[in-house]
Amino acid sequence: MLYNTMDILVSLPFFIGLIYLVLAFLYRSVKWIKGLSKFDKLRLMQSMISKRLFNSIREIFLESLLHRKIFRKNRVLGYMHMSLAFGWFLLIIVGHVETMIADQSLLVPFHKAVFFRFYNTNEDFQLTKFFAFAMDFLLLFVLSGLVLAMLKRFKKKVFGLRRTTKLKSGDRIALTSLWLIFPLRLLAESNTAAIYHNGGFLTSGVGHLMSYLVNPDVLYIALWMAYSMALGFFFVSLPNSRYMHIPTEVVLIFLRNAGIKHKKQNDTYTDVQVYSCSRCGLCLDRCQLSVAGIDDSQSVYLLKNIRNNNLSDEKLFNCLMCGKCQIDCPVGIETINLRITQRIESTRQYNSSYEYLKTYESPKADVIYFAGCMTHLTPGIFTAMKQIFALSGQNVWFMDEDKAPCCGRPLILAGQYEAAKKLIENNTQMILDSGASTLVVSCPICYRVFKEDYTLHNVNVVFHSEYIQNLISAEILPVQKSELKMVYHDPCELGRGMGMYEQPRELLKLVGNVIPLNEEKENAYCCGGSLGNIKIKANQTHLLRDQALSEFKALNPDILVTTCPKCKKTFASGRKIKVMDIAEIVVDVLVKGEDKRTIIPREEIIEEASLKSDLVKL
Ligand code: SF4
Ligand code: SF4
Known part of the structure; x- marks a missing residue:
């Protein structure tokens, strides 16, 4: 097919925009690939010739086109994204197939499918009616998403959203052109349908209406040109706008x-x-x-x-x-x-230095208990753990009881990575020297760093709730189920951070009744006392704490149970509800029968602990 000057002029803005977009994206991609380490480049190349390539294609289809994850969170928002992305994708694919059938060729120029109704005004080919219907249907699908996108900008509450992000000027240009592309396509195709008496159910109907208002011949080139310009503007503005996220x-x-x-x-x-x-x-x-x-x-x-x-x-x-x-x-x-x-x-x-840190001689032990700074600030947990360890019969080293190194996670959260590395190195040395096979922690902050940032070969890092449950299963800790009504709060570092949601609940069910919360597990509230925020003010922390407490309080539980000393301390400061750590609950429901081993009285342990702290002060 030969193109005349007008044909070329109409598709020119589209072409210029597309070439600019492809070059800009290629430039960035080359920069990104060049910035990868040698090892990562190798990984990327290997993935292109392995099953991972299919995994990537599958994920692109599910997430970039169907927007499955958004759909699961918010159906209206998901539909909006899907209809725009998947609908446009289908318009390109089905349009291309239509062009190939019309031209009876497998090789058709890309732009011809985009401007198909402009180039093919009166050709009658196989499946004309089907394609006219399908393309109109897909256009309607995209337009429905566009209406929702406009609604979201002005009426976010319809989407269950409280806030949307603000636009920069580059975003505004891209957004305006994106919003114009499909209405202009509809007008251009409908106007063409009115002139040539073709089109599908949508374009023929709209074209018919348009012809009442204005002579279609007058608008013919102008509308196709406007459509092409909207596409061109969108492509040119895309690399400098938020829409760069698409590629x-x-x-x-x-x-x-x-x-x-x-x-x-x-x-x-x-x-x-x-x-x-x-x-x-x-x-x-x-x-x-x-x-x-x-x-x-x-x-x-x-x-x-x-x-x-x-x-x-x-x-x-x-x-x-x-x-x-x-x-x-x-x-x-x-x-x-x-x-x-x-x-x-x-x-x-x-970056602060921890070069002065020394390693101390480690006693030989089967189990190490690392309480962590936060547990030391909530001695009730430490006391409960000591009682549990006394019953375990194991040789336990209370690693940070006297000389208290930090686990390193608070330093990492504060960006002090080099300092944290030094701490981690020191702690690792002491842990390995002890010959222990198990490291028990009662703070999720410590748990996460020991699991993620330490290299502790042959040492099993377990959270205290897991350790306790193992002792109960082995009938070493005799507990009896109580009538307690409890709500369980998922600490951020343990739940969302480490994915541990069910195990603490299973343990609690052995000792009482757990009332489910509306916002729990992945959706659990943060207590507000996070170590990760060094800017938040005390009154702001209280607002966050009280938001969570009001949900707990509404269920009228006997006790709020948590597995984080920092959460315990924060919630307890609200003075609205009794707060306990999971270890303290277990100790409270231990069977203290004659045939069972004696529990060290709590007072004795507290006395011992305070004696030690007095010695440290001296
Ligand atoms: S706005 Fe960005 S960071 Fe936030 S959820 Fe959406 S994609 Fe993720
Ligand atoms: S406080 Fe907000 S921004 Fe920070 S991690 Fe939590 S949800 Fe994300």
């Missing part, structure tokens, strides 16, 4: 499926994650900070500020590190790790 998310999926991981320094993977954020706003809505009046440091703003190179410490450090946004992010952005990396970068010049 970037595809790159992220390939990198992730290749096994490339987030590192504790800015690199290609960080950059790709930052540009993959779709600004869907789900993290905004889930973040508790707004309850405390903090509205500018949520993950979507963190990513925006990294992109714009204007991230302040106030915004970087004003986050609970609770992980709610990470759980909800449909793109799978590691918001917590990203924030930690930015904290490391931001405090690099102030």
Whole structure:
């Protein structure tokens, strides 16, 4: 088919935009790939010739086109994203098939499918009616998503959203052109249908109506030109707008499926994650900070500020590190790790040194108990654990009872990674020297760092609730079920951080009754006392604490149980409900019969502990 000047002119804006977009994306992709380490490049190449390639394609289909994760969280929002992305994708694919059948050729120019009704005005080919119907149906599908997108901008509550993100000028240009593309396509195709008496159920109907208002011949070129310009503008503005997330998310999926991981320094993977954020706003809505009046440091703003190179410490450090946004992010952005990396970068010049740290001689033991700083601040947990260990009959070393090294996680959360590494090195040495095969921790913050950042070959790191449950199963700890009505609070680091939701509940069910909460497990509230937030003020912490407490209180339980000393301390300060650690509950329901071993009286342990602390003071 020969093209005349007008044919070329009409598709020119589309072509210019498309070429610019492809070049801009190629430029970024090459930069990203060049920025990968040798090892990561190798991983990426290997993944392209393995099953991982199919995993990536599958994920792109499910998440980038169908937006399955958004759909699960919010159906209306999911439908909106799906109809725009998948609908447009189908318009391209079905349009291409239509063009191939019409031209009876497997090789048809890409733009011909985009402007098919402009180039094929009166050709009659096989399946004409079917394609006219299918293409109109798909256009309607996309338009329905567009209506929802407009509604979301102006009436976010319809979507169950409290807030949406603000647009920059680049975003506005891209958004306006995107919003114009499909209505202009509808008008151009309908107008053409009115002239040539063809089209599907939608375009012929709209064309008929249009012809009453204006002579279709007058609008013919203008409408097709406008459609082409909207496409061109969108493609040109896309690399400098939020819509760059569309191709970037595809790159992220390939990198992730290749096994490339987030590192504790800015690199290609960080950059790709930052540009993959779709600004869907789900993290905004889930973040508790707004309850405390903090509205500018949520993950979507963190990513925006990294992109714009204007991230302040106030915004970087004003986050609970609770992980709610990470759980909800449909793109799978590691918001917590990203924030930690930015904290490391931001405090690099102030990195404190722990060079003076010494390792101490470790006594030989079967089990090590690492209470952690927070447990030492809530001695009831320490006391309960001592009672449990006394019954276990095992040779236990209370590693941080006298000389108390930190586990290192608070330093990591504060961005002091080098200092944390030194602590970790020291602790590792002492743990391995003891010859212990089990390390028990009663703080989720310690648990996470021991599991994720320590290399402890042959040492099994167990959370105290697991250890206790094992002792009960082995009939070493005799407990009897009580009538207690309990609510269980999932600490952020244990639940969302380590995925441990069921085990503490199973243990609690052995000793009493657990009332389910509305917001629990992945959706559990943060207590507000997070160590990860060094900017939050005390009154703001109280607002977050009280939000969670009011949910617990509404169920009228006897006790609020948690498995984190920091959460216990924060909730207890609210003085609204009795708060206990899971270890304390177990000790309270131990069977103290004659045939059982004696429990060390609580008072004795407290006395011993206070004697030790007096000695330390001296
Ligand atoms: S970080 Fe994730 S959840 Fe938040 S706006 Fe971006 S894509 Fe959406
Ligand atoms: S980690 Fe928690 S507090 Fe921080 S931005 Fe995400 S949801 Fe908000």
